[in-house]
Amino acid sequence: MRSGHLSIIQNLWATEPCAKAFWSQQELPPYRRLLADTIAWADPKAGERWLDLGCGRGVLAQSIWEKSEGRVAQVIGVDCAAVNADHFQRLRGRLGPVSLDRLRFVRHNFNEGLNLFADGTFHHAVSGLSISYADSLDTASGAWTTAAYDRLLAEVARVLAPGGRFVFSVNVPEPSWAKVGFRSLTGIFRCRRPLRYLVDSWRMLRYGRWLKQEARRGRFHFLPWQTVTAKLQAAGFAEIEHRLSYAGQAYVFRARKPVPTEAADAW
Numbered sequence: 003m004r005s006g007h008l009s010i011i012q013n014l015w016a017t018e019p020c021a022k023a024f025w026s027q028q029e030l031p032p033y034r035r036l037l038a039d040t041i042a043w044a045d046p047k048a049g050e051r052w053l054d055l056g057c058g059r060g061v062l063a064q065s066i067w068e069k070s071e072g073r074v075a076q077v078i079g080v081d082c083a084a085v086n087a088d089h090f091q092r093l094r095g096r097l098g099p100v101s102l103d104r105l106r107f108v109r110h111n112f113n114e115g116l117n118l119f120a121d122g123t124f125h126h127a128v129s130g131l132s133i134s135y136a137d138s139l140d141t142a143s144g145a146w147t148t149a150a151y152d153r154l155l156a157e158v159a160r161v162l163a164p165g166g167r168f169v170f171s172v173n174v175p176e177p178s179w180a181k182v183g184f185r186s187l188t189g190i191f192r193c194r195r196p197l198r199y200l201v202d203s204w205r206m207l208r209y210g211r212w213l214k215q216e217a218r219r220g221r222f223h224f225l226p227w228q229t230v231t232a233k234l235q236a237a238g239f240a241e242i243e244h245r246l247s248y249a250g251q252a253y254v255f256r257a258r259k260p261v262p263t264e265a266a267d268a269w
């Protein structure tokens with residue numbers, strides 16, 4: 003991992019070592035809890051089209067697929083790290099085979115919005131510990147802003163069909179990785195490769211330090227739930243709920259894109 007001045011401007015998420023460091027995150031018991039909480043609120047059904055934002059290796063995409071017993075119409079995972087594409091390819095083989103059209107990885111930097119998708123493309127969207135990393139630098143002042151984060155929420159609202167749910171997790175302000183680590187200790191006894199588990203956990207901790215440092219600078223956004231709620235409202239979402247998960251170090255949010263009144267009346 004490179005650190006120091008370079009990390010101030012470079013987005014390490016797009017690099018292979020950073021992407022790979024989080025591939026075994028799903029083995030941590032607090033992450034398993036977070037995944038279960040997210041999928042319970044997502045509640046995918048047959049025929050639905052889903053977006054997984056900041057999908058990484060596709061753990062949420064896979065869970066959406068499996069929870070619906072392979073009956074969702076489509077899951078598209080979006081992530082800035084190209085190396086995640088290999089995992090989606092393997093996943094398609096393992097789950098089916100499943101066609102590329104139904105389970106696809108798209109390399110894309112969500113700081114730029116979601117202009118590759120038309121309005122109302124998806125029935126619902128999920129995101130696991132990812133949207134906090136939408137970063138935007140105001141070149142005039144040299145200060146980090148929440149412009150990309152705010153735009154991303156508005157973009158999710160745009161690409162959802164009316165009535166669509168956005169279920170996502172974000173870290174709490176000043177998350178304690180030590181608490182996540184402590185609750186993960188039991189995972190060592192259950193995993194098949196304890197040494198790899200320890201090495202991967204150590205790597206995640208190192209990147210975790212970088213994430214917290216950048217959040218303090220205002221680049222990444224570990225926000226109080228009240229702020230996230232206000233931002234979701236500003237982006238046009240309603241029926242906003244949240245709960246704590248991930249050893250108390252992340253919120254899971256569920257919000258809905260309202261159905262326009264005329265359409266709701268017609269039902």
Ligand SMILES: C[S@@+](CC[C@H](N)C(=O)[O-])C[C@H]1O[C@@H](n2cnc3c(N)ncnc32)[C@H](O)[C@@H]1O
Nearest residue numbers: 015056057058081082111112113130131132135
């Ligand atoms: C903590 S990982 C979570 C991965 C996955 N959602 C999961 O639950 O396992 C954060 C993910 O956000 C992605 N990410 C960060 N910044 C991004 C950006 N600007 N555009 C697209 N993806 C981004 C990273 O590449 C990484 O895969």
